[in-house]
Amino acid sequence: MESLAHIAFGVYTALIVGGACIAVLARSLVRSLVGLVATLFGVAGLYLLMAAPFIAFMQILIYVGGVSVLIFFAIMLTHAAPTGDESKSRPVRKRLNAIFAMTVPAVVLAIQIIVHGPKGFEMPSEVSLPELGAGLLGPYLLAFELISVVLFVAMAGAIMLAWRQWGKR
């Protein structure tokens, strides 16, 4: 990587680290969502850095435009107060469990990546948009169609669940 790319990588990584820490540790759910959005932008920047601009665009479109709005609706509809569930104290055992669940994969996988990980190329390979489109309509057509079916079933199931509950009142 060039030195400019190093700077860009550092900026995006700082965005990811800060955003993820806010997303996990903030008391207020809305602040936590803002941290998540910052992380999503950082990941989109990393996609740009590894020469995948289409995926970066899709990341912003789907995650920042779609999923985060969905989560915001969930926060609004559950009436989550900033002084509510999250600010109560937790047992010590829960903190120990959480730290244990974080450290074990971190240590094992970090050793694997640093010691045994493949070096890879320094320059990312370039894929043009027509190649991606040909891939979607050629060898990966089944996966493309199946993901649309999965999305349709999820939307229909969500409407069914919410609508039946709403009709009972």
Place this chain on the structure above:
Amino acid sequence: MSALQLYQLVALFLLCVGLYGFIWRRSLVSMLISLELMLNGAGLSIVAASQHTAANAVLGQLGALLVMGLAAAEATLVLAIVLVVTQRFKTSESISVSELKG
């Protein structure tokens, strides 16, 4: 350290922070936020592994796109489930749903 290893370490960080939040958090919505962090790490790892090695780059990018689609579907379903839980139990804490009847 090579570029691929740096990207994989960032993806690993996202996975670990997501795991920590998933266990540490109480309400269902913030558990969903942690889940999105983990899925982002997975996508980042897939694209980095396909762009910086001799693997098929088209397959890697389309796989990341698939992960994003699955995340969107999962977020929709979780939103509906959280709504149902909130209306039935009057709270969105995960601990209140974990008790059996009887």
